[in-house]
Amino acid sequence: MTVLKSLFVLSVLAAGISTAAVAADASLAIATAPAAAVAAKPAQTAAQEKAASAALSARLKALKTLSTEFTQTTQSRGAADKILTGTLQARKPGQFRWEVKQPFSQLIVADGTSVFIYDPDLAQLMIRPLGEAWGETPALLFTGDAAMLAKQFSVRQSQNGAITTFHLSPRAKDSLFTELNLSFKGDLPQSMTLLDAGNQRTEVAFFKAKRNVTLSNERFTFTPPAGTDIIRE
Numbered sequence: 226m227t228v229l230k231s232l233f234v235l236s237v238l239a240a241g242i243s244t245a246a247v248a249a250d251a252s253l254a255i256a257t258a259p260a261a262a263v264a265a266k267p268a269q270t271a272a273q274e275k276a277a278s279a280a281l282s283a284r285l286k287a288l289k290t291l292s293t294e295f296t297q298t299t300q301s302r303g304a305a306d307k308i309l310t311g312t313l314q315a316r317k318p319g320q321f322r323w324e325v326k327q328p329f330s331q332l333i334v335a336d337g338t339s340v341f342i343y344d345p346d347l348a349q350l351m352i353r354p355l356g357e358a359w360g361e362t363p364a365l366l367f368t369g370d371a372a373m374l375a376k377q378f379s380v381r382q383s384q385n386g387a388i389t390t391f392h393l394s395p396r397a398k399d400s401l402f403t404e405l406n407l408s409f410k411g412d413l414p415q416s417m418t419l420l421d422a423g424n425q426r427t428e429v430a431f432f433k434a435k436r437n438v439t440l441s442n443e444r445f446t447f448t449p450p451a452g453t454d455i456i457r458e
Contacts, residue, residue, distance in 0.1 A: 269381055277382035278375045281391040284409060285374070291315045291367050291414065293434035299427045313431075315367040319355055320445040334447040341447040350449045353458035366407060367414070378405075388415060412436060 269277075297309040309328070315321040318337055325331040332343040335355050342351040374380065378393040390408040406418040413436060418428045449455065 273382075274380060275375075277391060278378075278380040280382060280389075281380055281393075281407070282374045284412060285366060287412065288367060288414075289317055289437045290440050291434065291436055292438055292440060293414070293431040295429050295431050297427065297429045299425060301423075301425045314440050314444050316440050316445065321367065322444045332447065334445060336445050336447075341449075343447065343449060343453075347454070348450070348452060349454045349456065350447075351456045351458065366405075366417075387411070 292312075292314045294312050295310065297311075299307040299309075309325050311323070311325040311327070313321065313323050319335060320337050321333075321335045323333040330345050332341075332345075334341045334343075338355055340353050340355050342353075343349070377397065378395055381392040381394075383390050383392065387410050388408050389410075390406055393405040393407065395402065395405075402419045402421045404420045406416075408415045408417075413434045414431050415434075416428060416430045418426065420426050
């Protein structure tokens, strides 16, 4: 299991957590149906890919902070849907706070250098370096360097009414997901969907999203309660 699916998907992260609840296996990122249900990707020219990448990069570059509520739904073949709700705050460079509130509690905080993954049920804190690979940490789409986008993903763009969706395919062979779709309505993120190699689909829908609002420094720091078991990677 990975924090990635319980995040963004931030959650959202490549660190493994061993709680049965996180077996929502959807800790970011970031958040389906079996691969057989996924439509074939239309071919695109190099010029179309460049234009799609530039359009997404421009949206992400203009996004300095993000504060939103989310509902994350994870679908696996032969299993009931797993649904999480919580809040996300993100701020450049490299800071985010992903807090799961229902049906269990979990907190993931990135301070720009390290990621703190706290499980109150286990009284356990995992600390790992914050890497630069967006394929490992989808949350970096909101807080990382937009200039890295084309280097790490092949990008395709589609339109459905007022919703613009960018379909990202990782260039790295060892990415934790095979496709990431990021949808916007205007300049506001609406949803993030990840499909992993095991045909598990995780969708994170954003609600009451606000962009470029002031977020306090305290949102991106974490001090564990006394007695917490701390694991460093």
